[in-house]
Amino acid sequence: MRHNPVSVAFVSIATLKGHAGRKVDLRGWVFTKRASKKILFIELRDGAGIVQTVTARETVGDEHFTEWASLPQESSIEVSGVVREEPRAKGGVEIDVQEIRPISRPTAEYPINKPDHSPDFLLERRHLWLRSKKQWAVLRVRDTVFHEIHAFFRKEGFLHVSAPILTPAACEGTSTLFGMDYFDQGKAYLTQSGQLYMEAAAMAHGRVYCFGPTFRAEKSKTRRHLTEFWMAEPEAAFYELDDVMALAEGLLCHVVARVLAQRRDELAILERDTAPLEKIQPPFPRISYTEAHALAEKAGEPFPFGDDLGAPQETAISKQFDRPVMIHRYPTGVKAFYMKQDPQDPRFVLCVDVIAPEGVGEIIGGSQREDDLAALEKRIAEHKLPKEAFEWYFDLRRFGSVAHGGFGLGLERTVAWICGREHVRETIPFPRMLYRIYP
RNA sequence: UCCUCGGUAGCUCAACGGUAGAGCAACCGGCUGUUAACCGGUUGGCUGCAGGUUCGAGUCCUGCCCGAGGAGCCA
Structure with missing residues (x-):
């Protein structure tokens, strides 16, 4: 033939x-x-x-x-x-x-022939589902988001530095990691964040970022979770929390503007209403955890002061704004060990979560890092983390410590938001989830 | 790990404890500048698995398997 x-x-x-x-x-x-x-x-x-x-x-x-x-x-x-x-x-x-x-000529009947298939059926045939119109459009938007994240950081003077995928221990000590035997050196783990390594690189290059796959072995079963996803993590020396927030704001505005400029046809295929995306302009609202707590209560989603915000609270708060909301200064107890305590109020840390509008939830989490050696050692002890594993990390505070900070942006959640997709599984070519690793 | 819902034709779903059905797909025919085409016909089933109750189970009970959504955790 x-x-x-x-x-x-x-x-x-x-x-x-x-x-x-x-x-x-x-x-x-x-x-x-x-x-x-x-x-x-x-x-x-x-x-x-x-x-x-x-x-x-x-x-x-x-x-x-x-x-x-x-x-x-x-x-x-x-x-x-x-x-x-x-x-x-x-x-x-x-x-x-x-x-x-x-x-x-096909040797069998093509299975995806009508738009009435269930997610399970389509995911089982993801290798073919990629050919359908909406999935085609999503991956093209993803490509633009991916490219424009790089473009933005380069424009802002950030150097791309690759973080390791295999790591010797938990970066944050919170999530469950995928582990494996690493020759005769015990266990190795798939990375859940390149951040600690970026902190080291920031002291060498000033402004750096990594952008690669990230792995979480948590048994999460929601439309916002994958076990393997892509994360962009900038880190900059001499950055304080306000700088981190400005960087996140600039990145999101840049990416959305470029998608609107380059992927009109794809957004139309996805039947995405672009009006909410046109509104993504600075400044984003910045509210403290304390203000968020009051807002959630007023919106009918109260929660105990001191607890982390849950998905219902995030949704209730984000509904009150037409652009991403930055919630900053969470209670120390609910956040990671490396975040710097707020000198104005030690009950809180200098961190920020960015909640996307339209119900997608958190797409960015970041902070100013603890740059004081003694304070950092104390937090490591409080979190019951093995001190020896962090000796190299302590060195960054021993030799010319400076204020610094950064954040992690979840690529799939960002693409899901921009494309108006219900589920992040459609925003990555071959999703890895709790109950799915095929194809 | 917990809670809720689900598993019936290739797909999406019906079926009071009483002979398993429709739409779509496929195939055959008709017709049309069609575009989720339309009209007629044909094919298509171990009702997730194992046990139990019953004269009789897709339906009720028990266990298991698989999946979806949510919680927790996070991006």
Whole structure:
């Protein structure tokens, strides 16, 4: 069935408008098909876009017409035809087919054929689900978010530094880690944060960030959790909490603006209302934990003062704003050991959580770090963490300690928010979750 | 780990304790500038697994398996 390739320049569907009136060669997959006696419509998908092809029986003859009309969904094909401007078509152009050359016919019925499948069915076939329109759009937005996070940090003078994936011990000592045997040196773990290593790198380069996969072995079963997800973690020397908040605000505004500029079509495919995204402009509201506590109470979601905010509280608070909310200065007891105590009030630490609007929840967690050696050693002891493992980390305070801080941004939650997706599992190509590691 | 809900045709779901059904998909035919096309027909089942109650279980009971949502934890 494989034909002899001739020296033909294949055209991308994304650039078809510039070829109006000309004959082109395309290649891709049969996305949808509607056939009748005289006319055949095949939507061709080539990865860059989708275009409807039109085949007339009287033009191509009975034999060809019958053969091409029988091509099942997801057959791979080459198409030769003339580009015609067509106001009735979705993309403004169509292809008048002269020839279709099948490359490979499916050997079984394509399983994803109607938009009424359950999440479990689709996740089991994630390798095929990626081809469908909305999933295609989500990954393109994700690509832009990924790229623009890098672009923003470079613009702000941050150097990319890769953090290790394998680590000797818990970074934060809170979450459960994926462990493995590491030769004769005992256990190693998949990283849950590159932050501590970024603190070291910040003392070498001033402003740094890492952006890589992160692993949490927690048995979380919610639409906001994955066991493997991607996190961007900037860290900067001489940064105080206000600087950390300004950086987070700048990053989110930059990313949203770039997605709006570059991914209009994809957001339309996702039926995402872009009006809320247009509002993502500085300044974001900044409220203290104490203010958040009062706000939650007023919104009918009270919780004990001193406790961490739960998902219902976060949702209730974020509903009262039209842009991300920064909640800062949480009680010491509910936050990680490395966060610096507030000199104004030692009951609190200099941290910030950024809650995305529209119910997605926390997308950023950050803080100013404890830069005083004695205070840090005390916190390590309070959290019952093994002091020996942190000797290198103490060195950062022994040799020229300075104020510094940073945050972690969850890529999938950010993409879920921007794309208006219910669940983070749709925002990563192959999600790893509590009960799923296939495909 | 806990709470709630679910598992029936390839898919999405119905079915009072009394002969397992519809829509979609697939296949065949018809028709149409179609676009979640439409119309007619055909095919399609160990009702998650194991036991129990009953004249009779998809339905009731017990245990297990699998999944979804939420809680906790976090990004």
